[in-house]
Amino acid sequence: MPFISKIERQSDYNRFSSSTPIVIDNGASYFRIGWAGEAEPRVVFRNIVQRPRHKATGETVTIVGDHDPALLKYFDCTRSGPRSAFDSDVVFQFEIMEYILDFAFDRMGATGSEIDHPILITECVCNPVQSRSKMAELLFETYGVPSIAFGVDASFSYKYNQQRSVCDKDGLAMCPGFATTHVIPFVDGEPIYKGSCRTNIGGFHVTDYLKQLLSLKYPYHLARFTWEKVEDLKMEHCYVAQDYVSEARLFQKGAKEADEKTKMWQLPWVPPPVEEPPSEEEIARKAAIREKQGQRLREMAEAKRSSKINELENELRGLEFLLNQLGHVQESDVPSFLAETGYVSRQEVESARNKNMQSLRKAKGEEKSEQAEIEKTDPNEKYTLINVPDDMLTTEQLFEKRKQLSIKSMSDGRQRLKQKRQEEEQERGRKQQLEEERRLANPELYVEQLRASYNDLSEKLNQRKRLKTNGGSSTNGNGLAGSVGRGERLNAAQRERMRLLTTAAFDRGKGEDTFGAKDEDWQLYKLMSKDNDDDDEEPDEDSVELARITSRLQELDPTFVPKVETGSSQPAEVPRVRPLTKEDFQIVFGIERFRCPEILFSPNWIGVDQVGLDEMAGVSMRRLSCNDERLEERMTNSILVTGGSSRFPGIIERLEAGIRMIRPCGSPIKIIRALDPVMDAWRGASAYASTPGFHTQTFTRMDYYEKGEDWLRNYQLKYSL
Template sequence: MSICTFDDEKSIPDPVYKNRPGNHIPIVIDNGTFKCRAGYAHDDEPHMVFKSVICRQKGKPDIVGNDIPNVELVRWQLRTPFDRDIVTQYDFEEEILDHIFERLSITSSSVTHPIVMTETICNPNYCRQQMNELLFECYNVPSVSYGIDALYSFFHEQSMVEDALVVSIGYNCCHVIPILDGKMLLNSVRRINVGGAHVDYVMLRLLQLAHPPLATSMSLSRAEYLVRKHAKFVECYNEEIIKWNDPDYYESVVAKYQLPFTAHAQSAINVEEARKKKEVQAERLRQMNVKRRRAKLEEDVQKLNKLITIQELDEEDEDIFLKSLHDLGLASRAELGHEINKLNNSINSVRSKLEEVENGVKPAPAVSQTSKKNLIPEDEVESYVKDLKKQKTELIERREKRRQHRIESAKRRTHASQQRMRILSELAAGQGKKADTFGQRDDDWDVYKEINKDTGHSDSEEEQTKLDEIDNHLREYDPDYSRFD
């Protein structure tokens, strides 16, 4: 069984009729609600067959029928002159007639050929009057004849039959027409408001419900294509269903369609090329890090020089010194010294990393968790887990002691609070402002930390990182471990 594909090719514009016949040859127009057929009466086949739709574009000329490249792309812009099977929009009908006469090589101001046009059964007099007005006053046709397409077909195919029941299946409705003694019994004609359009929409909904992920790919044009290519009328529906339940019959008649898709090209990069590509990306990241570190180094050096300059002002002009500290958001000489020390450490760290890069020293590759696990012998895993748990307990106890100390420092009569007050009183009883050298020595920073216990410690993030690392190792080596143990 072969896989079928949808015929989604763009429509081909209708050609221009090359040899225009004499004026006595009528123009036949089958003005259908789904498709319009037009041509000269002496031809066996219609010269043009196109959908009875018009695409109205803003700022551009209207497009008719087969001149629309892809109907699905502009379906929301499509217009039709029909309301069910009756022409109601005569400005759209005029555009369709202009299109027909232009492709039939009629370029004169009037149409000199007689017109034969189909219409629906029991067409209202007002609608026929409007069509007559359009043909006679707009196109100056010499004469026009209206007829029913189903009866034209019947008398052409069965000219010798006088009694029949004609079933006319249209796009929006169906008609059952009885013929008796070669004449239509108009009072007995019946209309059913179901037609080809309803079949197309039912097919579309069935496909969308059967394949929800492909609902957007199931267009109305593809549903129309399937109906016209594979749908058929059966004499006994129940018997046909029984046949389709047979797997062998199903496989012999089923049609499988492949929706259009874009195949992704498989990259044929081997292992060596992938490694080289990864090295190039790593080198690019290293260069970006070097550039970022150099920018940060330059910024830190400028800031350090500024702080050192302010520190030197302490000996020259205390008012300017204090104002400069306030502008920088620093409260004391101790904070100034701490900032200078921190910048010095940061600058030295960045310079050492830049030197490693310039000397070609690459960072050691990270060892995966699997590799770490393989480095520890199985007989030492238990002791290793105990050691990790001990380290975690010590870190948690150390953190809890600091937290308890901060709580006690907030109380007045605790030993820690009294210790802070003693240090403050000793500082207040010291020398005057002119001879105050507090903050110039590194030991003074220890005093600052002692009286600022509630500010926490800079190593809290490092402790948290260490705890997370211990948790990860314990999860790997101890299956029963929980971080809340």
């Protein structure tokens, strides 16, 4: 079976005798396997399996635990995500468990399918007999293991620390693990499982809660919050608060202590390149290039113009020569004379010559100069017939006089409009200059005045629009606005349409329906469809001023958002997008640092209706039903905290404060963290498997075939050998 992994394969498997046990710490988070008697496991990897297909060949490969991310680009992982064999610390997917064991034995150096070494494997507290039976069946029938022993990881960790005088024979083992949290009481060095307690909260839920909080806080950095990265952030920054409410108030008030406890994770960020202004030499060089290009374009345009002028002059000379020849030809012979030239008559030749002359004058620029001279001339010279009485003019002169009057009136109108526009432009420039002086004198006051003017104008326009739409408002006896009728809610254009429809229906109902027989009837549709609403009206001065103030505020105040007009479905304008800065790529950890581990003490925060870690100690002691106060004191005087989630700073002090609340005043309470909360379970199992009496605690393959599940149901390891 092909594997993808960065873990090296061991080469000394055959050097160990068949009596040397193999120790397996089968945790929900990590899988550890090694030889009994050694201080460290040989192979450690995450207890997950992924089976993608190769993109080119379609072959299915098995990725167990840690893998090389650079190799995943060759595989299709969309349909195969990481899968675990566990459900709340109980193995239930034995197909996945087989992949994990195959990989583990392969990395240990086993060459054949038979494993001829005894196996010591860990399990959770009060593991269901079905899970234990399936695990024994897998090891016996698939791998041919000679004998197996099952033990609890937290018990091995407690015994390992007891041998090193960290804890006593009587005590409590508290194990906040990956998916669950267990509390196991120990009496005379042996675990009492009937007094154990379990909560379905662990490090997985803490990491998942932190991932959710960061995703909600920074939704634009979702790709950064991978499971592995959030796990590292949790172990690096999170801690347990001694008093959650007091700690949260510090961050709510923004105290100095809260700023000191706030951490920051800087994501990779590259500042945008800053364009430096060009130097004087660069500006001069570009100007010279532009001048050179412009000169070349001007030369090309001049050459094209000269060529066109020469072509028009040659064509004009040809047409004049043709007209001179036509002067010596009789009128009856003209069509035959012009047969080869392409023209039909003398008038067509003259028309072509006139057009050619006009094009030639336009190409030489003489037409614009003539028009300018005409404009410079005195109006009395241009319009000679305006001041002449009508009785002194002929019919053609009267027609010409009316034409001159029309032209003169249009010219005067254009001059007046041009003069008005110039005056308005000067007035606008003067107002802008005054506003700029006011802004420079006091920018804050200027922006505040603009906002006040904007609010007044917008309210005025909205009120005017409401009055036009509703037709006014009526009030009741209390002076409050009452209901309005249908007619009052319609504006003038809508009421006119209603009148036309009513009139047309009334006229049609008098007799025979002859609507449409006359052309005048169809004018009714034009009147009804004519839109006289305010939307098509020219904007008044207030609307223009409001638009100007809005644009001015958007330039000066980036936080300004225009209001939505009354009756308009258009959303408010989105503020302008500002360029990203270094602060936009900073992940700040404030209250999240202690809020996520708090679910170990308050599982109901994430919907788990169970007790917290501190209350589990009291529940476990009550389940013993020993009624021995001295035994309870000895147990609370030796509380060992182990497991991956016990490495949070402050968890020991928080546990001591919580347990002291449920114990009598003056009771001795001593809580100790394990020497290595993660590896002590495997080390304790390794030390236990290396003792001479270990073989008495195992059951062989023949015992399994003869006694079956009933024997496994009552099987319990004795930890004090």
